[in-house]
Amino acid sequence: MNRLFRLGPVLRARKAQEDAARGAVIQSRQEIRDAQALVKRRQLDLAGADAPTEGTARAMVASMVARQSLAASLSGAHQMVDDAEERTREKVAELADAAKRHRAVEMLSERHAEAVRRHDLTVDQNNIDEIAVTTKARNTARGVDTAEERGNTLRTGAGSVADRLSAAGRAAAEREGIARETANTVAAQRPQIDLADARQAIDAVRDRLSLVAKRPAEAAELDDEGNSDEDHGSR
Known part of the structure; x- marks a missing residue:
């Protein structure tokens, strides 16, 4: 227009x-x-x-x-x-x-x-209807159950603009609550890590690594002593 x-x-x-x-x-x-x-x-x-x-x-x-x-x-x-x-x-x-x-x-x-x-009001109304229908379809795809009153409003487009905006706000709040509950459930199912046991495991690994590092050094010292004995014998 x-x-x-x-x-x-x-x-x-x-x-x-x-x-x-x-x-x-x-x-x-x-x-x-x-x-x-x-x-x-x-x-x-x-x-x-x-x-x-x-x-x-x-x-x-x-x-x-x-x-x-x-x-x-x-x-x-x-x-x-x-x-x-x-x-x-x-x-x-x-x-x-x-x-x-x-x-x-x-x-x-x-x-x-x-x-x-009137054209602007019609465009705004159509946008609100589209948002409402899209929100309902998204909630249905995610398996989110909504209240019957809000479902009727989103499905039929009944009610005023303020009612639809309020319904959309309630839907967003419900989605946020479900996401928060899901995050809390996942966090509760995670295994608890004992920091003391982890510290002991790290110390044990360090001890094994230090032993492995010392063995080549001792072998090298023994070789040096054998070589020195041979030198004395030849003299």
């Missing part, structure tokens, strides 16, 4: 698109706040520019023109707020669409991860 998700690059691209759309929404909402702040400033400016009640006609006309300009600026600020809100709605729709597309690929990734996890 391929453990690598083939749509990984697509998933990363969809995630980047969603992040970009979210950033655009945040920026458009900031534009709305800026436009609303501009509206407040224009309203304050218009409220502060009261129409003059006295003065020349030219001054009054100039004041009226200024108020009209402020009113136009205020209307433009309101239009900016409306435009910013419209752009924000569009950005939110784009963000929702990007999130849906990202979620679709993300669900495929989650399904792939779940399939990999």
Whole structure:
């Protein structure tokens, strides 16, 4: 089974698109706040520019023109707020669409991860079953008797993973106990060696070897004495 998700690059691209759309929404909402702040400033400016009640006609006309300009600026600020809100709605729709597309690929990734996890569990289960069957066959070949419950577990593969591991541990402990008992039995059947008797035997062998070594030396001395007597006789 391929453990690598083939749509990984697509998933990363969809995630980047969603992040970009979210950033655009945040920026458009900031534009709305800026436009609303501009509206407040224009309203304050218009409220502060009261129409003059006295003065020349030219001054009054100039004041009226200024108020009209402020009113136009205020209307433009309101239009900016409306435009910013419209752009924000569009950005939110784009963000929702990007999130849906990202979620679709993300669900495929989650399904792939779940399939990999199930595959790994199946492989582990098969390995445990194989170990259990192999252990039972080995014990049967060695003539090792096991408990009926553990035998049923190893034979049928029933029980949880923990139960099978526990059964395998008990089997190993039983094999170790049987091996220890066999070693103790063999050690008990070995003949006991008396170290004192062995020491006496070694001393006896050494004495015989020393006697054998002395005999050629004595014979050589006798030959030397005979040769010396012959020399004296000839003289």
